[in-house]
Structures are given as C-alpha cells and as structure tokens.
Amino acid sequence: SNKDRLYARRKACQPCARLPQTERVIGYSLFKQDATIARQGRSLQTAQDRFRLLGDTFSGVILGQFFISTIDPENAKALLSSQFADFDSGKKALFGPFLGDSMLTTDGALWKHSRSLVRPHLGRTQVEDLSNLEGCVQNFFACLPKDGSTVDVQHLFFRLTFDNVIQLLLNETVSTLSCQPGSNLHMVIKAFDSIGDLVNRRATLGPLLRFYCDTTMNDACKILHDFVDRIVEKAYRKRKKSSGSTPPVSFLDSMLDSTDDLVKVRYEVLGLLLAGRDTTAGTLSSLFYVLARRPDVWTKLQTEVHRLGGRKPTYSDIKGLKYLQQLIDETLRLYPPVPVLFRAANQTTTLPRGGGVDGKSPVLVPKGTVISCSTFSLQRRQDVYGPDAEEFLPERWNHLTAHWNFLPFSAGPKVCLGQTYAYVQMAYIVSRVVQHYERIEKRSDEPWMERWSITLMNASGTKVGMIPKKGTVPILNDHVRNGAQE
Ligand code: HEM
Numbered sequence: 001s002n003k004d005r006l007y008a009r010r011k012a013c014q015p016c017a018r019l020p021q022t023e024r025v026i027g028y029s030l031f032k033q034d035a036t037i038a039r040q041g042r043s044l045q046t047a048q049d050r051f052r053l054l055g056d057t058f059s060g061v062i063l064g065q066f067f068i069s070t071i072d073p074e075n076a077k078a079l080l081s082s083q084f085a086d087f088d089s090g091k092k093a094l095f096g097p098f099l100g101d102s103m104l105t106t107d108g109a110l111w112k113h114s115r116s117l118v119r120p121h122l123g124r125t126q127v128e129d130l131s132n133l134e135g136c137v138q139n140f141f142a143c144l145p146k147d148g149s150t151v152d153v154q155h156l157f158f159r160l161t162f163d164n165v166i167q168l169l170l171n172e173t174v175s176t177l178s179c180q181p182g183s184n185l186h187m188v189i190k191a192f193d194s195i196g197d198l199v200n201r202r203a204t205l206g207p208l209l210r211f212y213c214d215t216t217m218n219d220a221c222k223i224l225h226d227f228v229d230r231i232v233e234k235a236y237r238k239r240k241k242s243s244g245s246t247p248p249v250s251f252l253d254s255m256l257d258s259t260d261d262l263v264k265v266r267y268e269v270l271g272l273l274l275a276g277r278d279t280t281a282g283t284l285s286s287l288f289y290v291l292a293r294r295p296d297v298w299t300k301l302q303t304e305v306h307r308l309g310g311r312k313p314t315y316s317d318i319k320g321l322k323y324l325q326q327l328i329d330e331t332l333r334l335y336p337p338v339p340v341l342f343r344a345a346n347q348t349t350t351l352p353r354g355g356g357v358d359g360k361s362p363v364l365v366p367k368g369t370v371i372s373c374s375t376f377s378l379q380r381r382q383d384v385y386g387p388d389a390e391e392f393l394p395e396r397w398n399h400l401t402a403h404w405n406f407l408p409f410s411a412g413p414k415v416c417l418g419q420t421y422a423y424v425q426m427a428y429i430v431s432r433v434v435q436h437y438e439r440i441e442k443r444s445d446e447p448w449m450e451r452w453s454i455t456l457m458n459a460s461g462t463k464v465g466m467i468p469k470k471g472t473v474p475i476l477n478d479h480v481r482n483g484a485q486e
Contacts, residue, residue, distance in 0.1 A: 011350045048374070057351070076378065081412030084414075098224070192220075195454070324427050
C-alpha cells in the first residue's frame with residue numbers, strides 16, 4: 001500500500017532477494033513444490049540451498065501468504081528480542097482444540113499471564129531434584145535387549161521423556177515404557193504421539209485451515225484432556241482439603257495454589273508436556289545416532305563420566321561434565337529439535353538487514369507477514385562455524401561464543417522455560433547409559449533424514465545395539481520390552 005511505501009522510504013528500506021516463483025500472486029506452485037519437498041523429508045535442506053542461492057534473507061508468497069525467511073543473526077535478534085512487540089507467535093490456530101489459551105498459543109497479555117503463572121514452578125528447586133529421573137532410566141534399561149540385539153532407542157526416548165515430564169509436572173509415576181497395548185495409558189501415549197503429525201497436517205493447509213474440521217484431532221484431544229483432567233482434579237481436591245497448609249510437592253500443586261481455573265491448568269500442563277517431551281527425546285535420539293557412529297566421542301565421554309566412579313550424578317556433578325555439555329550443544333547445533341522459529345508481524349515494521357544488493361539495508365515487513373528463522377541453517381553457517389560447519393565436533397565449543405548464531409532454545413522474552421531442566425535431564429540419562437553400557441553399536445546404514453512434525457527427529461529412528469557392561473543392567477523383562485515396542 002502507499003502507506004507502507006512511505007514507511008519503507010522513511011526507514012531507508014530496500015527490497016530483499018525474492019524467491020524465483022512462476023507466479024507471484026497466489027504462490028500455488030510453490031505450495032505444491034514445498035508439499036512434495038516436505039513429503040520427501042527435504043524441507044530443511046532445501047531452505048539451506050535457497051539461502052546459499054539467494055543470501056541470508058529472501059521473500060516469497062505461498063497460498064497468498066507473504067513471507068520472509070532469514071538466517072541473519074541481526075534479524076533474529078530483532079525478531080526475538082529487540083523488536084519483540086512487533087511480532088506474534090500466532091500458533092493458536094495450529095494447535096486448534098489441543099492447547100486452548102496457553103503459553104504456547106498466546107501472545108500479549110494472555111501470554112504474559114501464562115508465563116508468569118508457570119515460570120516460578122520451573123525454577124532451580126524443581127530442576128535440582130534428580131531423584132525421580134532414576135526410576136524412568138531404570139525402566140528404559142529394562143526395555144533394552146540384554147543380548148545387545150538391535151533396538152530403536154528413538155522410540156523409547158519418546159516414552160522415557162513423557163514419563164519424566166509427567167513426573168516433573170504432575171508428580172505422578174507413569175510408565176509408558178512398560179504399559180501394555182490396549183491399556184488406558186497406551187491409548188494416551190498413542191494419542192500424544194499422533195499430535196505432532198496432526199498439527200503438521202494443519203500447518204500445511206495455510207490459510208485453508210479455517211475451513212478444516214479434523215475429527216481425528218478432536219478424538220486425540222479428548223483422550224489427552226481426560227487424562228490430564230483426572231490428575232488435575234484429584235490434586236485439586238487434595239489441595240483444597242489441606243487448604244494450602246502443606247507445602248506444594250509438585251509443579252501442579254504450586255499452580256493450583258495460584259489459580260482455581262482447572263481448564264487453564266490443563267492447557268498449561270499439556271503445553272509443557274508437548275514443549276518438554278518431543279524436544280528432549282529428539283535431541284537424545286540424534287545424540288545416540290552420533291554416539292553409535294563415533295567411537296572417538298564415546299571414548300572421551302566415558303573418560304569424563306568415569307570420574308564419577310559409578311555413582312548417580314548430582315546436579316553439581318552434571319555442571320562439571322563439560323565434554324558432555326559440549327556434546328549436547330553440538331547435537332542441538334546440527335539437529336535442533338525446533339529447526340525453524342516462526343513469527344507473524346502484528347503491525348507494519350522493518351527488519352534491520354537483508355535489503356539492497358549487499359543485504360545490509362533494512363527490509364519492510366508489512367503487517368501480517370510471516371517470518372521464518374531457520375535455526376537449522378543459521379547454526380550451519382560457515383562464516384560463523386568455519387568450513388567444517390557440517391561436521392560434528394563437540395570440541396569446537398572450547399573456544400566458541402555463538403550468541404545470536406546459536407538459538408536451539410530461541411532467545412528473548414519467549415526463550416524456552418525448560419532449558420536448564422532439559423540439559424540436566426539429558427545429561428543425567430547419557431551419564432547413566434555410559435555407566436551401564438560398554439558401547440553403542442551402529443545397526444543401520446541409513447543416513448540421518450529429517451522428519452519434521454512439530455519438532456525434528458530422524459525419519460528412520462535410531463537403530464543401535466546397546467552392549468551392556470557385565471552385571472550393571474537389570475534382568476531383561478520380556479513383558480516390559482514387548483509393551484514398549486508397540
Ligand atoms: C532439548 C530440549 C528443548 C529444546 C531444544 C527446546 C526449545 C524451545 C524453543 C526453541 C522454544 C521457543 C519456541 C518459539 O519461540 O517459537 C521453546 C519454548 C518453550 N519451552 Fe522449550 N525446549 C526444550 C525443552 C523444554 C522442556 C523440558 C520444557 C519444560 C518442561 C520446555 C518448556 C518450554 C516452554 C514452556 C516454552 C514456551 C515459552 C514461551 O512461549 O514463553 N522446553 N523451547
């Protein structure tokens with residue numbers, strides 16, 4: 001519009017590169033092309049090729065939606081932090097009936113309220129207590145074949161992290177690792193597993209989403225809402241009975257002390273479950289994919305973890321495991337579980353870079369523009385990480401401060417609330433595996449292939465042989481293992 005043009009002139013904006021498109025009004029052919037690319041599991045790689053071809057910032061149109069894609073760290077900083085108020089996450093429609101108004105789906109005052117409600121309950125006290133993790137880890141070990149035969153640990157990690165997050169949030173012990181097919185818990189975990197793909201399907205519909213009625217999504221939501229509601233109501237009754245005289249023992253208890261709105265609590269719990277489970281499971285799966293292929297990494301890790309002398313690591317032990325932290329960072333760099341951050345401009349604004357032939361001028365961002373920042377491509381930039389940017393080298397973190405070039409947990413006011421917990425949980429699990437297993441063997445030659453639903457994972461799973469040390473793992477329980485394979 002004329003108003004936008006005047007605004008652009010005032011802010012010295014220049015146009016950014018434009019994705020070559022056969023038709024630039026609706027962008028239907030790009031929609032079809034990108035849908036095929038997504039089916040083939042090549043979305044992230046294709047985006048990286050486009051950045052190589054067009055520069056760090058380019059624009060296009062898809063199904064009538066104007067978008068800007070960027071991997072310029074200055075733009076990332078503006079998007080996530082310095083111009084935070086200009087952009088919304090706009091995820092409400094995507095999650096549909098699953099999450100209602102929760103922290104993950106709202107912006108502005110509603111989001112602020114949710115964040116202030118949740119934040120105090122994910123503090124150091126909750127994170128430092130690792131006692132609950134051990135039970136889940138033992139269940140995980142019980143699912144691993146004792147004879148070292150092939151197992152897909154990716155599948156098991158999605159269960160392990162579900163059990164862990166339920167314990168953290170609700171103080172309930174569940175074992176989806178050992179639940180039997182047909183049981184209520186099995187239905188719950190299956191429904192939860194399906195959410196990623198269902199949300200993904202909604203995402204591909206773009207503006208057509210508003211005409212879409214998804215009964216499968218509604219069914220999955222019903223199962224999950226019922227599951228969480230039962231636990232929330234039970235805890236609420238107990239809490240009311242004690243009239244807050246006993247200190248809260250869980251995240252849920254403390255939330256119930258700050259609100260009586262049980263539907264709100266349900267949505268926040270489910271949001272955290274979603275934010276906390278798939279991300280951690282995806283990272284662990286990629287990390288084990290690497291461990292099975294890199295005996296040099298495994299040996300260095302063993303040397304570090306052996307300093308613990310076989311005892312369970314404490315919170316402060318974990319802080320001292322520097323190589324393990326670098327290993328996790330390198331996994332998050334090359335295989336970020338949230339590979340693209342999306343925002344939508346809630347007013348006409350600018351991004352500081354990407355305009356003009358040298359890409360150094362500001363770019364106009366009309367209201368409604370969708371901005372995507374690919375952390376996957378950003379974290380593989382050769383000008384930041386060097387010519388070996390695509391290689392897995394944990395040691396690079398000895399002398400690297402990446403800042404706006406490393407955003408696996410996002411940054412700014414919406415930075416991940418579970419970052420510390422995620423590190424601690426992953427480090428604990430990896431250390432315990434090192435203490436109990438001699439080595440991890442690669443059992444598949446398939447390359448790492450993107451499967452991107454809400455979060456990123458390896459399309460072919462993580463098929464490995466886990467070779468136990470003598471006398472350290474529990475006796476294999478066939479009953480447990482068969483349940484988990486379902
Ligand atoms: C490796 C593990 C994890 C990664 C890589 C990760 C990554 C992220 C990212 C990138 C965001 C921002 C998304 C956006 O702005 O669009 C986010 C938000 C969030 N994460 Fe995590 N996350 C992880 C684990 C967890 C865990 C374990 C929890 C909680 C138990 C958690 C809770 C949250 C919450 C509540 C938000 C929303 C914050 C807000 O909107 O204000 N995350 N996470």
